[in-house]
Amino acid sequence: MTLRDFINKLLGRQPASATTAKQRLQLVLAHDRSDLNPELLEQMRREILEVVSRYVEIDLEEGDVSLETEDRVTALVANLPIRRTKPLPVHESNPDGDVHGEADPVWTASQA
């Protein structure tokens, strides 16, 4: 934040338009570069939240999955505040014993 931005904020003015331009560009370029359409991104966001919430209770209101970009590298950034961990993982439709075998020790570790 520059001194001008700070003064604008103090006076309740709009930020200088260059700051707005930069923020808008960064957002739109993150999407352009990833080549993901908004629908797919929304679907991915829902699925990520679904998977994570199987293991921990997350704050869906505060949670955010978005694309960020820096130096022409686009990253998927998930910011998911955890309310509390769930006592046991719920594997609803996964009869595969191997996966269970791998997953279980992780859970004991994280609960400890």
Add this chain to the structure above:
Amino acid sequence: MPVTTSGSRSILICSGKGGVGKTTLTANLGIALARQGMRTAVLDADFGLRNLDLLLGLENRIVYTAQEVLSGNCRLDQALVKHKLEPNLALLPAGNPRMLEWLKPEDMQTIVGLLRESFDIVLIDCPAGIEDGFKNAAGAAEEAIVITTPEVSAVRDADRVIGLLNTRGIKPIQLVLNRVRPKMMANQEMLAVDDVTDILALPLLGLVLEDEQVIVSTNRGEPLTLNGSNSPAAQAYNNIARRVCGEDVPLIDPAKVRRGLRAKLGRLMQTKIF
């Protein structure tokens, strides 16, 4: 004498968005390079909306075009239009817009290959957009200069083009920031130079200040670098040419262009506090 790299170079001048200054840069850079002793060819690859001939003042001297060269109806040297005041510069005019129906990237490679045999540097004036015209032109270049203005639409389109150039393995890709208005930048009502270079992640080859003389010079068909003008844009184009030749020329600082109390206050207001 210029510092030349070994072999001939082909440089694409592109922007994505139209109207940001590709053709003006090609014309001025072409003349400036020629004046430094480089044998320079400028190729108008914008077959749909050609204008390079007009900016160079050569529109009345075109006999043959790239089209006749490709179809074998004339030799390359017959189609090339030499600049009378700057004999180191030659223009290969764009052909008929109907060429777009059959022109392929290989055709552009053929033309540029021919030009490189007799010139030190070939500047390719790319059409706007990222469709076939761009692909044809980009296929014939080894290096690229991306030109943009500090506006969101131009920067966004430049980013698309840079992505495409990267996947083609074109390098170096360098940036020219055009139509910079120091006063608006100082008031933070225009994207800062650092903002644009950070976002596009390209090295800056040059900064061109907004300059009315550019319009005057295009009216006359005499590029600023030709008539020895000392206007801000002319200086910028000359500096870009020197950097293209490998010379280390410092960039201007738009904040220092303006003097006086207001300018000082503007700089103070730009201080990053956190």
